[in-house]
Amino acid sequence: DAKTTQPTSMDCAEGRAANLPCNHSTISGNEYVYWYRQIHSQGPQYIIHGLKNNETNEMASLIITEDRKSSTLILPHATLRDTAVYYCIVRVGGSQGNLIFGKGTKLSVKP
Amino acid sequence: AAGVIQSPRHLIKEKRETATLKCYPIPRHDTVYWYQQGPGQDPQFLISFYEKMQSDKGSIPDRFSAQQFSDYHSELNMSSLELGDSALYFCASSLTGRREYFGPGTRLTVT
Numbered sequence: 001d002a003k004t005t006q007p008t009s010m011d012c013a014e015g016r017a018a019n020l021p022c023n024h025s026t027i028s029g030n031e032y033v034y035w036y037r038q039i040h041s042q043g044p045q046y047i048i049h050g051l052k053n054n055e056t057n058e059m060a061s062l063i064i065t066e067d068r069k070s071s072t073l074i075l076p077h078a079t080l081r082d083t084a085v086y087y088c089i090v091r092v093g094g095s096q097g098n099l100i101f102g103k104g105t106k107l108s109v110k111p
Numbered sequence: 112a113a114g115v116i117q118s119p120r121h122l123i124k125e126k127r128e129t130a131t132l133k134c135y136p137i138p139r140h141d142t143v144y145w146y147q148q149g150p151g152q153d154p155q156f157l158i159s160f161y162e163k164m165q166s167d168k169g170s171i172p173d174r175f176s177a178q179q180f181s182d183y184h185s186e187l188n189m190s191s192l193e194l195g196d197s198a199l200y201f202c203a204s205s206l207t208g209r210r211e212y213f214g215p216g217t218r219l220t221v222t
Contacts (some may be wrong), residue, residue: 003206025154034210041215043201044154087153098144098167099203101153 009106012082017069018075022088025069032091033064035073036099037084044087044101047073077087078109113137115214117202123220124192129184132187134218136204143185144211145177146201152203159186161207192221 001022005023018085024033034049048055048062050071055062061074075082116135124130136143142161146154147170156169159180171177174192179185189196197220203211 002172038154041199041216043215045213046210056159086152098156098159098169099146099154100156101146103153107169 002028004090004102006086006088006103006105008103009108011108011110012075014080014109014111015077018073018082018107018109020073020075020086020107021070022073023070024088024090027068027090027101033062033068033071034089034091034099035060035062036087036089036101037082038087038104039081039084044099047086078107080109080111083105083107083109114214115201117214117217119217120215121129121218121220125147125222126192126194128192128221130189130192130219131200132189132200132202133217134185134187134202134204134214136185136202137140137212138181139220140183140206140212142205142207143179143183144203144205145171145185145187146203146213148199148216149195152198155173157187189219194221197221 011029032051035047037042050062064071085104085106118133130162144159145157148154157171158177159167163179175189177187199216201216203213
């Protein structure tokens, strides 16, 4: 699976959009981009995933660049409960293969 | 909705003892994964099972073993416990081709 690079930490003001970047320059054509988050010692929680097109669900939006070498997770209106470590994971074909967690981004949402 | 159940939630053992962690996947899920997360570390994949057969193996020590039973629950057995085995152990389950759902974890403390 392709390696990902994320900033170690980010801050965001409550109510503002949180934009979390991820670089995955070695991604292959059949690899998806997945985002999970882990709120303090809880089990990781799925957020969203995509292949080429931008995706949106009730939690977030995922913007993938045209060359697929990077992506951005957007939390449109961050709340204090969104404070967590966010992991960007690249994996082959849908949910095949295991999740390999790298160094995620610690997002701190501040009042 | 039913979630992944892990038991016990907390476990304290002494060095060289044995521990057994249990995981009950979401009903009808056919795949179970085990992850280990040491203090301040990211989750590390240990082992997975599909339809009661081991499907993949990660950085699982030889002192650890696991299996998935006919009712799809899984157990992680850890022997000759070491201080370094103190960690959160997460179980996740999925239906083939779908995303993983993580349990709340078991916190193992080895003294």
